[in-house]
Amino acid sequence: MKLKDLGPLMARRRAGGLSYDYDRFHADPMVATLRWPDDVLEQFLYDFGDNPAFVNDYGSIDLRAIQWRLETVPAADFHEMPTGATDAGCIEEFAENPVHWVKVRPPEVGRQWEEHGTWLRPPLLIDRRLLDPSSSGLQVVEGRTRVGVLRGRLREGLHVASHHQAWVGRP
Numbered sequence: 001m002k003l004k005d006l007g008p009l010m011a012r013r014r015a016g017g018l019s020y021d022y023d024r025f026h027a028d029p030m031v032a033t034l035r036w037p038d039d040v041l042e043q044f045l046y047d048f049g050d051n052p053a054f055v056n057d058y059g060s061i062d063l064r065a066i067q068w069r070l071e072t073v074p075a076a077d078f079h080e081m082p083t084g085a086t087d088a089g090c091i092e093e094f095a096e097n098p099v100h101w102v103k104v105r106p107p108e109v110g111r112q113w114e115e116h117g118t119w120l121r122p123p124l125l126i127d128r129r130l131l132d133p134s135s136s137g138l139q140v141v142e143g144r145t146r147v148g149v150l151r152g153r154l155r156e157g158l159h160v161a162s163h164h165q166a167w168v169g170r171p
Contacts, residue, residue, distance in 0.1 A: 003049060003059045006030065010050035022046055033064075040068045040167050043124050043142045057084025058141065061130050066169040070122060073138075073166045075154065078147050081125070083140040091140065094148020098156065101149050113153065117161035119146045126169040138168065 009028055013020045025031060025046050026038065034041070048054040083091055094101050102110045112120045123143020128135035140147050143166070153160045 001030070001034075001063045002061065003045075003055050003063070006045065006049055013046075014050070036066075037068055037070075037167065039122065040124060040169070043121075043167075048142065053084070053086035057086050058126075058131075061126075065171055066126070066130060067171070068167050068169050070165055071168045072163045073125070073168070074163055075150065075160055077138065078150055078164070079154075081138055081140055081147065083144050083147075087144060091144050091148045091151065094145045095152035095155065098149040098152030098158070101145055101152075113149070114159060117153075117159040118164045119143070119150070121146075122165040122167050123147060124167045124169065127171060130169065130171055141169070 009025070009030055013025055016024070022042055026041060031041065031045065036044070081091075082088070102113055109120055112118065121143075123146045124141040125138040125143075126141050128137050128139050131139070150160060150164070
């Protein structure tokens with residue numbers, strides 16, 4: 001199953017507006033068969049499953065081939081980690097002003113960065129072999145702002161933990 005296969009479901013979600021909430025989306029048999037963690041399902045499919053840029057970058061992946069696991073990733077691994085080609089450069093744009101991007105979020109986001117040096121919600125990363133079997137390393141799927149804030153805080157000498165939780169999708 002690929003993102004395009006979810007087109008009818010995404011159309012129903014859009015047409016349903018606020019009445020087509022996450023619980024209703026999650027209960028759809030097509031989505032339920034993936035057995036993805038709720039946090040991944042919400043960030044990947046519910047929030048972005050029909051976003052044209054997102055579909056362009058991740059539309060070729062067989063969604064059933066992804067195994068998600070919450071992993072601890074060293075901060076250093078995020079320094080050069082790319083995102084999809086359609087959003088190339090956006091992580092560095094967020095990194096240019098990390099304080100701003102934290103301030104425009106709810107106060108608990110700022111407290112988490114100040115007290116723990118990390119994000120509240122783990123971002124989504126994928127093993128790049130899912131996109132191209134000859135590739136290696138991880139790529140940011142969702143959480144580009146979070147990763148940008150991390151890079152910017154490191155550059156500005158602000159408190160950043162040495163390791164961070166992230167959902168990692170692997171073949």
